[in-house]
Amino acid sequence: VNSTPINVPMKKNACGMISFNINGKDKLLLVGGYGPTPVTTHSHSQYAPDPDNPNRWYTNEIHLMCVSSSPGQWIVPVITGTRPPPCTGFTLHTLPGNRGVMFGGVTIEETGEHRVDDVFLLTYSQDTIDFQKVVKPGDTRGKWPKGRSLHASTIIKTISSNKQDTFHLLVSGGLDENEKTLSDCWILNLSSLKWFQIDLPESVTKRGGHSLS
Numbered sequence: 196v197n198s199t200p201i202n203v204p205m206k207k208n209a210c211g212m213i214s215f216n217i218n219g220k221d222k223l224l225l226v227g228g229y230g231p232t233p234v235t236t237h238s239h240s241q242y243a244p245d246p247d248n249p250n251r252w253y254t255n256e257i258h259l260m261c262v263s264s265s266p267g268q269w270i271v272p273v274i275t276g277t278r279p280p281p282c283t284g285f286t287l288h289t290l291p292g293n294r295g296v297m298f299g300g301v302t303i304e305e306t307g308e309h310r311v312d313d314v315f316l317l318t319y320s321q322d323t324i325d326f327q328k329v330v331k332p333g334d335t336r337g338k339w340p341k342g343r344s345l346h347a348s349t350i351i352k353t354i355s356s357n358k359q360d361t362f363h364l365l366v367s368g369g370l371d372e373n374e375k376t377l378s379d380c381w382i383l384n385l386s387s388l389k390w391f392q393i394d395l396p397e398s399v400t401k402r403g404g405h406s407l408s
Contacts, residue, residue, distance in 0.1 A: 202269040204258050205233035205242075211287030213295055214262075215319055221263040224317075224324065226297070229253045229283045237271055243281040243303040253281035253303045257324060276326040279315055284344030288364065293319040296364055296385060297326075301344040310342035310372050314364075314383065329388055339390055340381040343369035347407035351382070361386050367395075368402045376403050 210228025214221060229251055233242055237256060245251040255278060259270040285300030295317035301308050314329040332338050346369025353361050364383040371377050378401035383390050 202271050204256050206230045209283040211285055213287050213289045215289055220261050223260045223262055225258045227255055227282045241281050246307050253283055255279050255281045270322055273323040277328040278326055286348040288350050290362055299343045299346055310344050312340055312342040341371055343371055343377055345370050345403040347405045349407045367400050370403045376401055
């Protein structure tokens with residue numbers, strides 16, 4: 196697909212992309228990532244240079260493309276709620292009901308890279324994306340996974356005794372703040388917004404840059 200020169204994202208990698216359908220139109224949502232010095236910028240987006248590599252820029256650009264009617268035409272949507280900071284190496288998933296969930300990743304601070312444990316819940320409408328940051332408990336020990344990047348995650352659906360669907364985010368492995376490989380596995384109940392840790396062999400969980408489905 197050849198992009199039109201209007202509202203084009205910066206060249207990037209390690210961004211997040213999901214697809215969804217609204218009113219019969221298939222759309223792609225592109226979030227964050229990092230890349231070389233941006234040629235063009237967007238007024239509502241942020242761009243943060245890596246202190247250790249001035250040719251690497253992190254961004255929180257958010258773009259939409261309607262692939263069913265306007266392939267190649269990017270749209271800069273209206274963002275409501277709490278926009279994520281410039282970030283890369285996170286995971287992003289689609290949920291039923293025009294919703295999504297985003298977890299973890301690397302942000303840039305004055306001292307360099309910082310791995311985060313943030314959860315954002317997304318809601319899509321026609322050309323508007325709402326981001327809501329999940330509030331963490333005061334004491335996260337044993338109740339919330341460490342900040343990480345290059346982890347793997349997937350969505351799991353369970354059905355309760357009253358036949359209600361409940362969706363969960365499963366997160367495994369990744370790299371911690373010191374770039375050491377993590378071996379833990381966590382599940383977030385997307386209804387109660389509570390995490391719980393599960394025990395799995397390190398041979399399964401101790402890895403980064405892997406995939407999970």
